[in-house]
Amino acid sequence: MLEKTTRINLLFDFYHALLTPKQRNYMALYYLDDLSLGEIAEQYEVSRQAVYDNIKRTESMLEEYEAKLELLGKYQTRQQLLAKLCQQVAEEKNQKELLDTIDRIEKLD
Amino acid sequence: MLEKTTRINLLFDFYHALLTPKQRNYMALYYLDDLSLGEIAEQYEVSRQAVYDNIKRTESMLEEYEAKLELLGKYQTRQQLLAKLCQQVAEEKNQKELLDTIDRIEKLD
Incomplete structure:
Protein backbone atom coordinates (compact mmCIF):
# COMPACT_ATOMS: atom_id res chain seq x y z
CA MET A 1 0.00 0.00 0.00
CA LEU A 2 2.95 2.35 -0.49
CA GLU A 3 1.14 4.21 -3.25
CA LYS A 4 -1.87 4.92 -1.07
CA THR A 5 0.35 6.06 1.82
CA THR A 6 2.22 8.44 -0.48
CA ARG A 7 -1.03 9.92 -1.75
CA ILE A 8 -2.45 10.40 1.77
CA ASN A 9 0.80 12.09 2.80
CA LEU A 10 0.59 14.49 -0.15
CA LEU A 11 -3.10 15.25 0.50
CA PHE A 12 -2.25 15.84 4.17
CA ASP A 13 0.41 18.37 3.09
CA PHE A 14 -2.17 20.35 1.13
CA TYR A 15 -5.21 20.14 3.40
CA HIS A 16 -3.97 19.68 6.99
CA ALA A 17 -5.01 23.25 7.83
CA LEU A 18 -8.66 22.26 7.26
CA LEU A 19 -8.53 19.40 9.78
CA THR A 20 -9.20 19.56 13.53
CA PRO A 21 -6.16 19.41 15.89
CA LYS A 22 -7.10 15.85 16.89
CA GLN A 23 -7.36 14.73 13.26
CA ARG A 24 -4.00 16.34 12.51
CA ASN A 25 -2.35 14.66 15.52
CA TYR A 26 -3.63 11.17 14.72
CA MET A 27 -2.65 11.53 11.04
CA ALA A 28 0.83 12.83 11.88
CA LEU A 29 1.50 10.04 14.38
CA TYR A 30 0.21 7.35 12.02
CA TYR A 31 1.54 8.54 8.66
CA LEU A 32 4.56 10.70 9.50
CA ASP A 33 5.87 9.10 12.72
CA ASP A 34 4.74 5.61 11.69
CA LEU A 35 3.16 4.71 15.05
CA SER A 36 0.71 1.77 15.13
CA LEU A 37 -3.01 2.26 15.84
CA GLY A 38 -2.45 0.56 19.21
CA GLU A 39 0.37 2.94 20.17
CA ILE A 40 -1.73 5.99 19.28
CA ALA A 41 -4.71 4.56 21.21
CA GLU A 42 -2.51 4.07 24.28
CA GLN A 43 -1.07 7.58 24.07
CA TYR A 44 -4.55 9.19 23.85
CA GLU A 45 -6.23 6.70 26.22
CA VAL A 46 -8.92 5.77 23.69
CA SER A 47 -9.79 2.50 21.95
CA ARG A 48 -7.84 1.27 18.95
CA GLN A 49 -11.16 1.26 17.04
CA ALA A 50 -11.72 4.95 17.83
CA VAL A 51 -8.32 5.85 16.39
CA TYR A 52 -8.95 3.70 13.32
CA ASP A 53 -12.38 5.28 12.69
CA ASN A 54 -10.98 8.80 13.09
CA ILE A 55 -8.13 8.14 10.65
CA LYS A 56 -10.43 6.51 8.04
CA ARG A 57 -12.86 9.43 8.30
CA THR A 58 -10.00 11.91 7.92
CA GLU A 59 -8.70 10.08 4.83
CA SER A 60 -12.18 10.38 3.26
CA MET A 61 -12.27 14.09 4.07
CA LEU A 62 -8.88 14.61 2.42
CA GLU A 63 -10.16 12.90 -0.76
CA GLU A 64 -13.34 15.01 -0.67
CA TYR A 65 -11.29 18.21 -0.40
CA GLU A 66 -9.15 17.07 -3.34
CA ALA A 67 -12.29 16.30 -5.39
CA LYS A 68 -13.47 19.87 -4.73
CA LEU A 69 -10.25 21.92 -4.91
CA GLU A 70 -7.80 19.70 -6.85
CA LEU A 71 -4.78 21.31 -5.16
CA LEU A 72 -2.65 18.18 -5.48
CA MET B 1 -16.23 49.30 -1.41
CA LEU B 2 -14.94 48.24 -4.82
CA GLU B 3 -11.75 46.81 -3.32
CA LYS B 4 -13.64 44.60 -0.87
CA THR B 5 -16.01 43.42 -3.63
CA THR B 6 -13.07 42.50 -5.85
CA ARG B 7 -11.46 40.52 -3.03
CA ILE B 8 -14.68 38.65 -2.20
CA ASN B 9 -15.10 37.81 -5.88
CA LEU B 10 -11.57 36.42 -6.05
CA LEU B 11 -12.00 34.40 -2.84
CA PHE B 12 -15.30 33.07 -4.21
CA ASP B 13 -13.46 31.91 -7.36
CA PHE B 14 -11.02 29.88 -5.25
CA TYR B 15 -13.29 28.48 -2.53
CA HIS B 16 -16.82 28.26 -3.97
CA ALA B 17 -16.57 24.44 -4.10
CA LEU B 18 -16.36 24.40 -0.27
CA LEU B 19 -19.65 26.30 0.17
CA THR B 20 -23.17 24.88 0.35
CA PRO B 21 -25.41 25.26 -2.74
CA LYS B 22 -27.47 27.92 -0.93
CA GLN B 23 -24.37 29.91 0.02
CA ARG B 24 -23.12 29.67 -3.56
CA ASN B 25 -26.48 30.84 -4.97
CA TYR B 26 -26.79 33.86 -2.66
CA MET B 27 -23.19 34.89 -3.30
CA ALA B 28 -23.52 34.52 -7.08
CA LEU B 29 -26.75 36.54 -7.18
CA TYR B 30 -25.36 39.27 -4.93
CA TYR B 31 -21.77 39.56 -6.18
CA LEU B 32 -21.87 38.30 -9.76
CA ASP B 33 -25.41 39.21 -10.89
CA ASP B 34 -25.50 42.34 -8.70
CA LEU B 35 -29.00 41.70 -7.30
CA SER B 36 -30.02 43.59 -4.12
CA LEU B 37 -30.60 41.79 -0.81
CA GLY B 38 -34.31 42.54 -1.20
CA GLU B 39 -34.45 40.98 -4.66
CA ILE B 40 -32.70 37.82 -3.46
CA ALA B 41 -35.01 37.64 -0.42
CA GLU B 42 -38.07 37.89 -2.68
CA GLN B 43 -36.77 35.20 -5.05
CA TYR B 44 -36.11 32.74 -2.17
CA GLU B 45 -39.15 33.80 -0.10
CA VAL B 46 -37.06 34.54 2.99
CA SER B 47 -36.41 37.76 4.93
CA ARG B 48 -33.90 40.35 3.74
CA GLN B 49 -32.13 39.86 7.11
CA ALA B 50 -31.77 36.12 6.51
CA VAL B 51 -30.06 36.75 3.16
CA TYR B 52 -27.82 39.42 4.71
CA ASP B 53 -26.76 37.11 7.57
CA ASN B 54 -26.06 34.23 5.20
CA ILE B 55 -23.90 36.39 2.93
CA LYS B 56 -21.94 37.92 5.85
CA ARG B 57 -21.33 34.45 7.29
CA THR B 58 -20.17 33.19 3.91
CA GLU B 59 -17.77 36.13 3.52
CA SER B 60 -16.24 35.26 6.91
CA MET B 61 -15.88 31.62 5.85
CA LEU B 62 -14.09 32.66 2.66
CA GLU B 63 -11.62 34.74 4.69
CA GLU B 64 -11.10 31.82 7.10
CA TYR B 65 -10.35 29.46 4.21
CA GLU B 66 -7.87 31.99 2.82
CA ALA B 67 -6.20 32.33 6.24
CA LYS B 68 -5.76 28.54 6.27
CA LEU B 69 -4.91 27.72 2.65
CA GLU B 70 -3.72 31.05 1.14
CA LEU B 71 -4.79 30.01 -2.37
CA LEU B 72 -5.40 33.61 -3.46
Whole structure:
Protein backbone atom coordinates (compact mmCIF):
# COMPACT_ATOMS: atom_id res chain seq x y z
CA MET A 1 0.00 0.00 0.00
CA LEU A 2 2.95 2.35 -0.49
CA GLU A 3 1.14 4.21 -3.25
CA LYS A 4 -1.87 4.92 -1.07
CA THR A 5 0.35 6.06 1.82
CA THR A 6 2.22 8.44 -0.48
CA ARG A 7 -1.03 9.92 -1.75
CA ILE A 8 -2.45 10.40 1.77
CA ASN A 9 0.80 12.09 2.80
CA LEU A 10 0.59 14.49 -0.15
CA LEU A 11 -3.10 15.25 0.50
CA PHE A 12 -2.25 15.84 4.17
CA ASP A 13 0.41 18.37 3.09
CA PHE A 14 -2.17 20.35 1.13
CA TYR A 15 -5.21 20.14 3.40
CA HIS A 16 -3.97 19.68 6.99
CA ALA A 17 -5.01 23.25 7.83
CA LEU A 18 -8.66 22.26 7.26
CA LEU A 19 -8.53 19.40 9.78
CA THR A 20 -9.20 19.56 13.53
CA PRO A 21 -6.16 19.41 15.89
CA LYS A 22 -7.10 15.85 16.89
CA GLN A 23 -7.36 14.73 13.26
CA ARG A 24 -4.00 16.34 12.51
CA ASN A 25 -2.35 14.66 15.52
CA TYR A 26 -3.63 11.17 14.72
CA MET A 27 -2.65 11.53 11.04
CA ALA A 28 0.83 12.83 11.88
CA LEU A 29 1.50 10.04 14.38
CA TYR A 30 0.21 7.35 12.02
CA TYR A 31 1.54 8.54 8.66
CA LEU A 32 4.56 10.70 9.50
CA ASP A 33 5.87 9.10 12.72
CA ASP A 34 4.74 5.61 11.69
CA LEU A 35 3.16 4.71 15.05
CA SER A 36 0.71 1.77 15.13
CA LEU A 37 -3.01 2.26 15.84
CA GLY A 38 -2.45 0.56 19.21
CA GLU A 39 0.37 2.94 20.17
CA ILE A 40 -1.73 5.99 19.28
CA ALA A 41 -4.71 4.56 21.21
CA GLU A 42 -2.51 4.07 24.28
CA GLN A 43 -1.07 7.58 24.07
CA TYR A 44 -4.55 9.19 23.85
CA GLU A 45 -6.23 6.70 26.22
CA VAL A 46 -8.92 5.77 23.69
CA SER A 47 -9.79 2.50 21.95
CA ARG A 48 -7.84 1.27 18.95
CA GLN A 49 -11.16 1.26 17.04
CA ALA A 50 -11.72 4.95 17.83
CA VAL A 51 -8.32 5.85 16.39
CA TYR A 52 -8.95 3.70 13.32
CA ASP A 53 -12.38 5.28 12.69
CA ASN A 54 -10.98 8.80 13.09
CA ILE A 55 -8.13 8.14 10.65
CA LYS A 56 -10.43 6.51 8.04
CA ARG A 57 -12.86 9.43 8.30
CA THR A 58 -10.00 11.91 7.92
CA GLU A 59 -8.70 10.08 4.83
CA SER A 60 -12.18 10.38 3.26
CA MET A 61 -12.27 14.09 4.07
CA LEU A 62 -8.88 14.61 2.42
CA GLU A 63 -10.16 12.90 -0.76
CA GLU A 64 -13.34 15.01 -0.67
CA TYR A 65 -11.29 18.21 -0.40
CA GLU A 66 -9.15 17.07 -3.34
CA ALA A 67 -12.29 16.30 -5.39
CA LYS A 68 -13.47 19.87 -4.73
CA LEU A 69 -10.25 21.92 -4.91
CA GLU A 70 -7.80 19.70 -6.85
CA LEU A 71 -4.78 21.31 -5.16
CA LEU A 72 -2.65 18.18 -5.48
CA GLY A 73 -3.69 17.58 -9.10
CA LYS A 74 -2.98 21.17 -10.14
CA TYR A 75 0.29 21.16 -8.21
CA GLN A 76 1.49 18.05 -10.05
CA THR A 77 0.50 19.48 -13.46
CA ARG A 78 2.26 22.76 -12.63
CA GLN A 79 5.44 21.02 -11.51
CA GLN A 80 5.51 19.00 -14.74
CA LEU A 81 5.20 22.16 -16.81
CA LEU A 82 7.89 23.90 -14.77
CA ALA A 83 10.21 20.91 -15.30
CA LYS A 84 9.48 21.11 -19.02
CA LEU A 85 10.28 24.83 -18.94
CA CYS A 86 13.64 24.18 -17.24
CA GLN A 87 14.42 21.67 -19.95
CA GLN A 88 13.48 24.17 -22.67
CA VAL A 89 15.70 26.84 -21.09
CA ALA A 90 18.60 24.36 -20.86
CA GLU A 91 18.13 23.46 -24.53
CA GLU A 92 18.02 27.17 -25.46
CA LYS A 93 14.60 26.91 -27.11
CA ASN A 94 13.32 30.09 -28.76
CA GLN A 95 11.23 32.74 -27.01
CA LYS A 96 7.94 31.57 -28.50
CA GLU A 97 8.29 28.05 -27.11
CA LEU A 98 9.22 29.36 -23.65
CA LEU A 99 6.33 31.83 -23.64
CA ASP A 100 3.88 29.12 -24.71
CA THR A 101 4.84 26.97 -21.71
CA ILE A 102 4.69 29.96 -19.33
CA ASP A 103 1.25 30.79 -20.71
CA ARG A 104 0.03 27.27 -19.95
CA ILE A 105 1.26 27.61 -16.36
CA GLU A 106 -0.44 31.00 -15.95
CA LYS A 107 -3.76 29.56 -17.07
CA LEU A 108 -3.68 26.66 -14.56
CA ASP A 109 -4.86 29.07 -11.78
CA MET B 1 -16.23 49.30 -1.41
CA LEU B 2 -14.94 48.24 -4.82
CA GLU B 3 -11.75 46.81 -3.32
CA LYS B 4 -13.64 44.60 -0.87
CA THR B 5 -16.01 43.42 -3.63
CA THR B 6 -13.07 42.50 -5.85
CA ARG B 7 -11.46 40.52 -3.03
CA ILE B 8 -14.68 38.65 -2.20
CA ASN B 9 -15.10 37.81 -5.88
CA LEU B 10 -11.57 36.42 -6.05
CA LEU B 11 -12.00 34.40 -2.84
CA PHE B 12 -15.30 33.07 -4.21
CA ASP B 13 -13.46 31.91 -7.36
CA PHE B 14 -11.02 29.88 -5.25
CA TYR B 15 -13.29 28.48 -2.53
CA HIS B 16 -16.82 28.26 -3.97
CA ALA B 17 -16.57 24.44 -4.10
CA LEU B 18 -16.36 24.40 -0.27
CA LEU B 19 -19.65 26.30 0.17
CA THR B 20 -23.17 24.88 0.35
CA PRO B 21 -25.41 25.26 -2.74
CA LYS B 22 -27.47 27.92 -0.93
CA GLN B 23 -24.37 29.91 0.02
CA ARG B 24 -23.12 29.67 -3.56
CA ASN B 25 -26.48 30.84 -4.97
CA TYR B 26 -26.79 33.86 -2.66
CA MET B 27 -23.19 34.89 -3.30
CA ALA B 28 -23.52 34.52 -7.08
CA LEU B 29 -26.75 36.54 -7.18
CA TYR B 30 -25.36 39.27 -4.93
CA TYR B 31 -21.77 39.56 -6.18
CA LEU B 32 -21.87 38.30 -9.76
CA ASP B 33 -25.41 39.21 -10.89
CA ASP B 34 -25.50 42.34 -8.70
CA LEU B 35 -29.00 41.70 -7.30
CA SER B 36 -30.02 43.59 -4.12
CA LEU B 37 -30.60 41.79 -0.81
CA GLY B 38 -34.31 42.54 -1.20
CA GLU B 39 -34.45 40.98 -4.66
CA ILE B 40 -32.70 37.82 -3.46
CA ALA B 41 -35.01 37.64 -0.42
CA GLU B 42 -38.07 37.89 -2.68
CA GLN B 43 -36.77 35.20 -5.05
CA TYR B 44 -36.11 32.74 -2.17
CA GLU B 45 -39.15 33.80 -0.10
CA VAL B 46 -37.06 34.54 2.99
CA SER B 47 -36.41 37.76 4.93
CA ARG B 48 -33.90 40.35 3.74
CA GLN B 49 -32.13 39.86 7.11
CA ALA B 50 -31.77 36.12 6.51
CA VAL B 51 -30.06 36.75 3.16
CA TYR B 52 -27.82 39.42 4.71
CA ASP B 53 -26.76 37.11 7.57
CA ASN B 54 -26.06 34.23 5.20
CA ILE B 55 -23.90 36.39 2.93
CA LYS B 56 -21.94 37.92 5.85
CA ARG B 57 -21.33 34.45 7.29
CA THR B 58 -20.17 33.19 3.91
CA GLU B 59 -17.77 36.13 3.52
CA SER B 60 -16.24 35.26 6.91
CA MET B 61 -15.88 31.62 5.85
CA LEU B 62 -14.09 32.66 2.66
CA GLU B 63 -11.62 34.74 4.69
CA GLU B 64 -11.10 31.82 7.10
CA TYR B 65 -10.35 29.46 4.21
CA GLU B 66 -7.87 31.99 2.82
CA ALA B 67 -6.20 32.33 6.24
CA LYS B 68 -5.76 28.54 6.27
CA LEU B 69 -4.91 27.72 2.65
CA GLU B 70 -3.72 31.05 1.14
CA LEU B 71 -4.79 30.01 -2.37
CA LEU B 72 -5.40 33.61 -3.46
CA GLY B 73 -2.15 34.86 -1.90
CA LYS B 74 -0.06 32.12 -3.50
CA TYR B 75 -1.84 32.60 -6.81
CA GLN B 76 -1.00 36.31 -6.86
CA THR B 77 2.66 35.67 -5.94
CA ARG B 78 2.91 32.99 -8.64
CA GLN B 79 1.37 35.23 -11.31
CA GLN B 80 3.84 38.01 -10.43
CA LEU B 81 6.76 35.63 -10.81
CA LEU B 82 5.39 34.29 -14.11
CA ALA B 83 5.03 37.88 -15.39
CA LYS B 84 8.62 38.53 -14.36
CA LEU B 85 9.68 35.37 -16.19
CA CYS B 86 7.93 36.50 -19.39
CA GLN B 87 9.77 39.81 -19.10
CA GLN B 88 13.09 38.01 -18.63
CA VAL B 89 12.45 35.82 -21.69
CA ALA B 90 11.52 38.89 -23.75
CA GLU B 91 14.74 40.61 -22.64
CA GLU B 92 16.75 37.49 -23.50
CA LYS B 93 18.19 37.15 -19.99
CA ASN B 94 20.70 34.34 -19.50
CA GLN B 95 19.81 30.79 -18.46
CA LYS B 96 20.81 31.27 -14.83
CA GLU B 97 18.41 34.17 -14.31
CA LEU B 98 15.54 32.28 -15.95
CA LEU B 99 16.22 29.14 -13.91
CA ASP B 100 16.37 31.17 -10.67
CA THR B 101 12.88 32.55 -11.31
CA ILE B 102 11.53 29.12 -12.29
CA ASP B 103 13.03 27.71 -9.10
CA ARG B 104 11.21 30.34 -7.00
CA ILE B 105 7.91 29.36 -8.66
CA GLU B 106 8.54 25.65 -8.05
CA LYS B 107 9.13 26.28 -4.34
CA LEU B 108 5.91 28.26 -3.82
CA ASP B 109 3.99 25.16 -2.77
